[in-house]
Amino acid sequence: MLSSKTRDELLTLLDALVNETITAEEHRRLESLLLAEAEARELFRQYVGLHCQLRQLAQSWAEEKLARLTEAIESGAHLPPPVPAPDSPRPGLIYGVILSLLVGFAAGVLWFRHLTADNPVLPSDKSGQPTTTVSQHLPPPDCLPHDAL
Numbered sequence: 001m002l003s004s005k006t007r008d009e010l011l012t013l014l015d016a017l018v019n020e021t022i023t024a025e026e027h028r029r030l031e032s033l034l035l036a037e038a039e040a041r042e043l044f045r046q047y048v049g050l051h052c053q054l055r056q057l058a059q060s061w062a063e064e065k066l067a068r069l070t071e072a073i074e075s076g077a078h079l080p081p082p083v084p085a086p087d088s089p090r091p092g093l094i095y096g097v098i099l100s101l102l103v104g105f106a107a108g109v110l111w112f113r114h115l116t117a118d119n120p121v122l123p124s125d126k127s128g129q130p131t132t133t134v135s136q137h138l139p140p141p142d143c144l145p146h147d148a149l
Contacts, residue, residue: 020050
C-alpha cells in the first residue's frame with residue numbers, strides 16, 4: 001500500500017508527465033515508483049486514462065464549437081452581441097444611482113416640510129410683530145372637556 005507521501009509524490013509526477021513538464025530526474029523517479037508498487041501502476045493507468053478521456057472530450061467539444069462558428073460565419077447568421085467589458089458601467093447601475101438620489105431628495109423635502117409644519121414661520125404684520133398663532137386661540141389643556149380625550 002502506498003503511503004500518503006508516496007501517493008502525493010506520484011500524483012505530482014503524473015501531473016508533470018501529462019502536462020509535458022517532467023524533467024529527466026522526475027521521469028526516472030516515476031519509473032522507479034511504477035516498477036516498485038503495483039498500486040502505483042494501477043493509479044498510473046487510472047490517472048492517464050482519465051487525462052486521455054478529458055483531452056478527447058475537450059478536443060471534440062472544441063471541434064464542434066468551431067464547426068458551428070464556421071457554419072454561422074459562412075451562412076451570414078447573426079452572432080450574439082459581445083459581452084460588455086467588465087469595467088464599463090452597466091445601465092442598471094446608473095439607473096440605480098439616479099433612483100437613489102431622487103429618493104434621497106424626496107425624503108429630504110418631506111423631512112423639511114415636516115420640520116416647517118411643526119414650527120411654522122408666521123408672517124409679521126407691518127409693526128414687525130408676528131401675527132397670532134393658532135395655539136394662542138386654543139384653550140389651555142385643562143379647559144378641554146374630559147370626553148374629548
